[in-house]
Amino acid sequence: MKILVTGAAGKVGQAFIAGVRQSRPGTPIVALCHNRLLPKADDLTLVRGSLADAATAQAALAQGVTHVVHLATCKETPDEVMDVTVKGLFRLLEAFRTSPTAQRFLLIGGDAAVGHFFHRHPGPVTEETPHKAYPGCYALSKVLEEVMVQQYGIQYGLDWCCLRAPWIMEKDDFRASLSFGPDLFGGPDWRAMVGDVVADKAMAKGAIPLLLDPEGNPVKRNFVHVQDLVAAILIALDHPAARQRLYNIAMDEPVDYGALAAYLHRTRGLGHVPVQGPYHSTWLSNTRAKAELGWRPQYNLEKLVESAWSHIRAADDPRRIWYPG
Secondary structure, three states: OOEEEEOOOOHHHHHHHHHHHHHOOOOOEEEEEOOOOOOOOOOEEEEEOOOOOHHHHHHHHOOOOOEEEEOOOOOOOOOOHHHHHHHHHHHHHHHHHOOOOOOEEEEEEEHHHHOHHHOOOOOOEOOOOOOOOOOOHHHHHHHHHHHHHHHHHHHHOOOEEEEEEOEEEOOOHHHHOOOOOOOOOOOOOHHHHHOHHHHHHHHHHOOEEEEEOOOOOEOEEOEEEHHHHHHHHHHHOOOHHHOOEEEEOOOOOOEEHHHHHHHHHHHHOOOEEEEEOOOOOOOEOOHHHHHHHOOOOOOOHHHHHHHHHHOOOOOOOOOOOOOOO
16 A cells, blocks of 8 residues: 555644554655645655646656545635646546556545535435535535546546545634634634624633524534544545445534533533524434444544643644635
């Protein structure tokens, strides 16, 4: 096995490489990096470039690669998303399907492909739920990624697997996702929803937002910890059942903002601010991954909170905001 990891310097890429080194020591890795590089290592071949460049995919796969873990993507960046995310995946798949060493192509997708909490769903979101992007280029790219790898399986018999993940948490990400201040990680933008006066009072008291749907019910939103996602990737790399299969990789239950507020009040005395928005509860079902791969997530609401609140971010580890304004 020789693994190409795109987006190797990102959150999931670095955690995955660490997981390979621990569970499959000595496995050679080709790390495709764009803006940031990884430290040199004996098991690592560094390739620098953007998937917007056709030569980059060929260079990365011209290393005897057997497996691809495709993580590289764009967020809401219309000027780049088609060239990098969509055309980049196309170039990788074209190079992979003609490679004599190719075995499995593993795509890390996202629940944006089914609209996560932007759309109402009549029941749990499964792998059979139709694609349903929300407005913006990022969600559209997630739909196109899934469709493209599936079609390559039909067209050429390519051995693909897609792990569809919701919002991926590590370190203190979850805590920062609940901030009314400038350190907010991701969205929604709580301050914009409640106004400066309410947000300032919430910050002064250490209160968190309690997200409500249009009917006033606490929203349930899906998350996954990076360690649980990495565990799923390591299983899916060569599991026989994963050939040409899509799996939802998420916590056993979505985070209920009502239950979250109650837990933080009970354990830390924190208050909350009700924030009503246009979002809807969703439940990303992980049943297929548990049944076919034997994968089990280790993080639940309590562990997600405790790990985020206990983490102290180092001065040389700045938060990288993935959601351009």
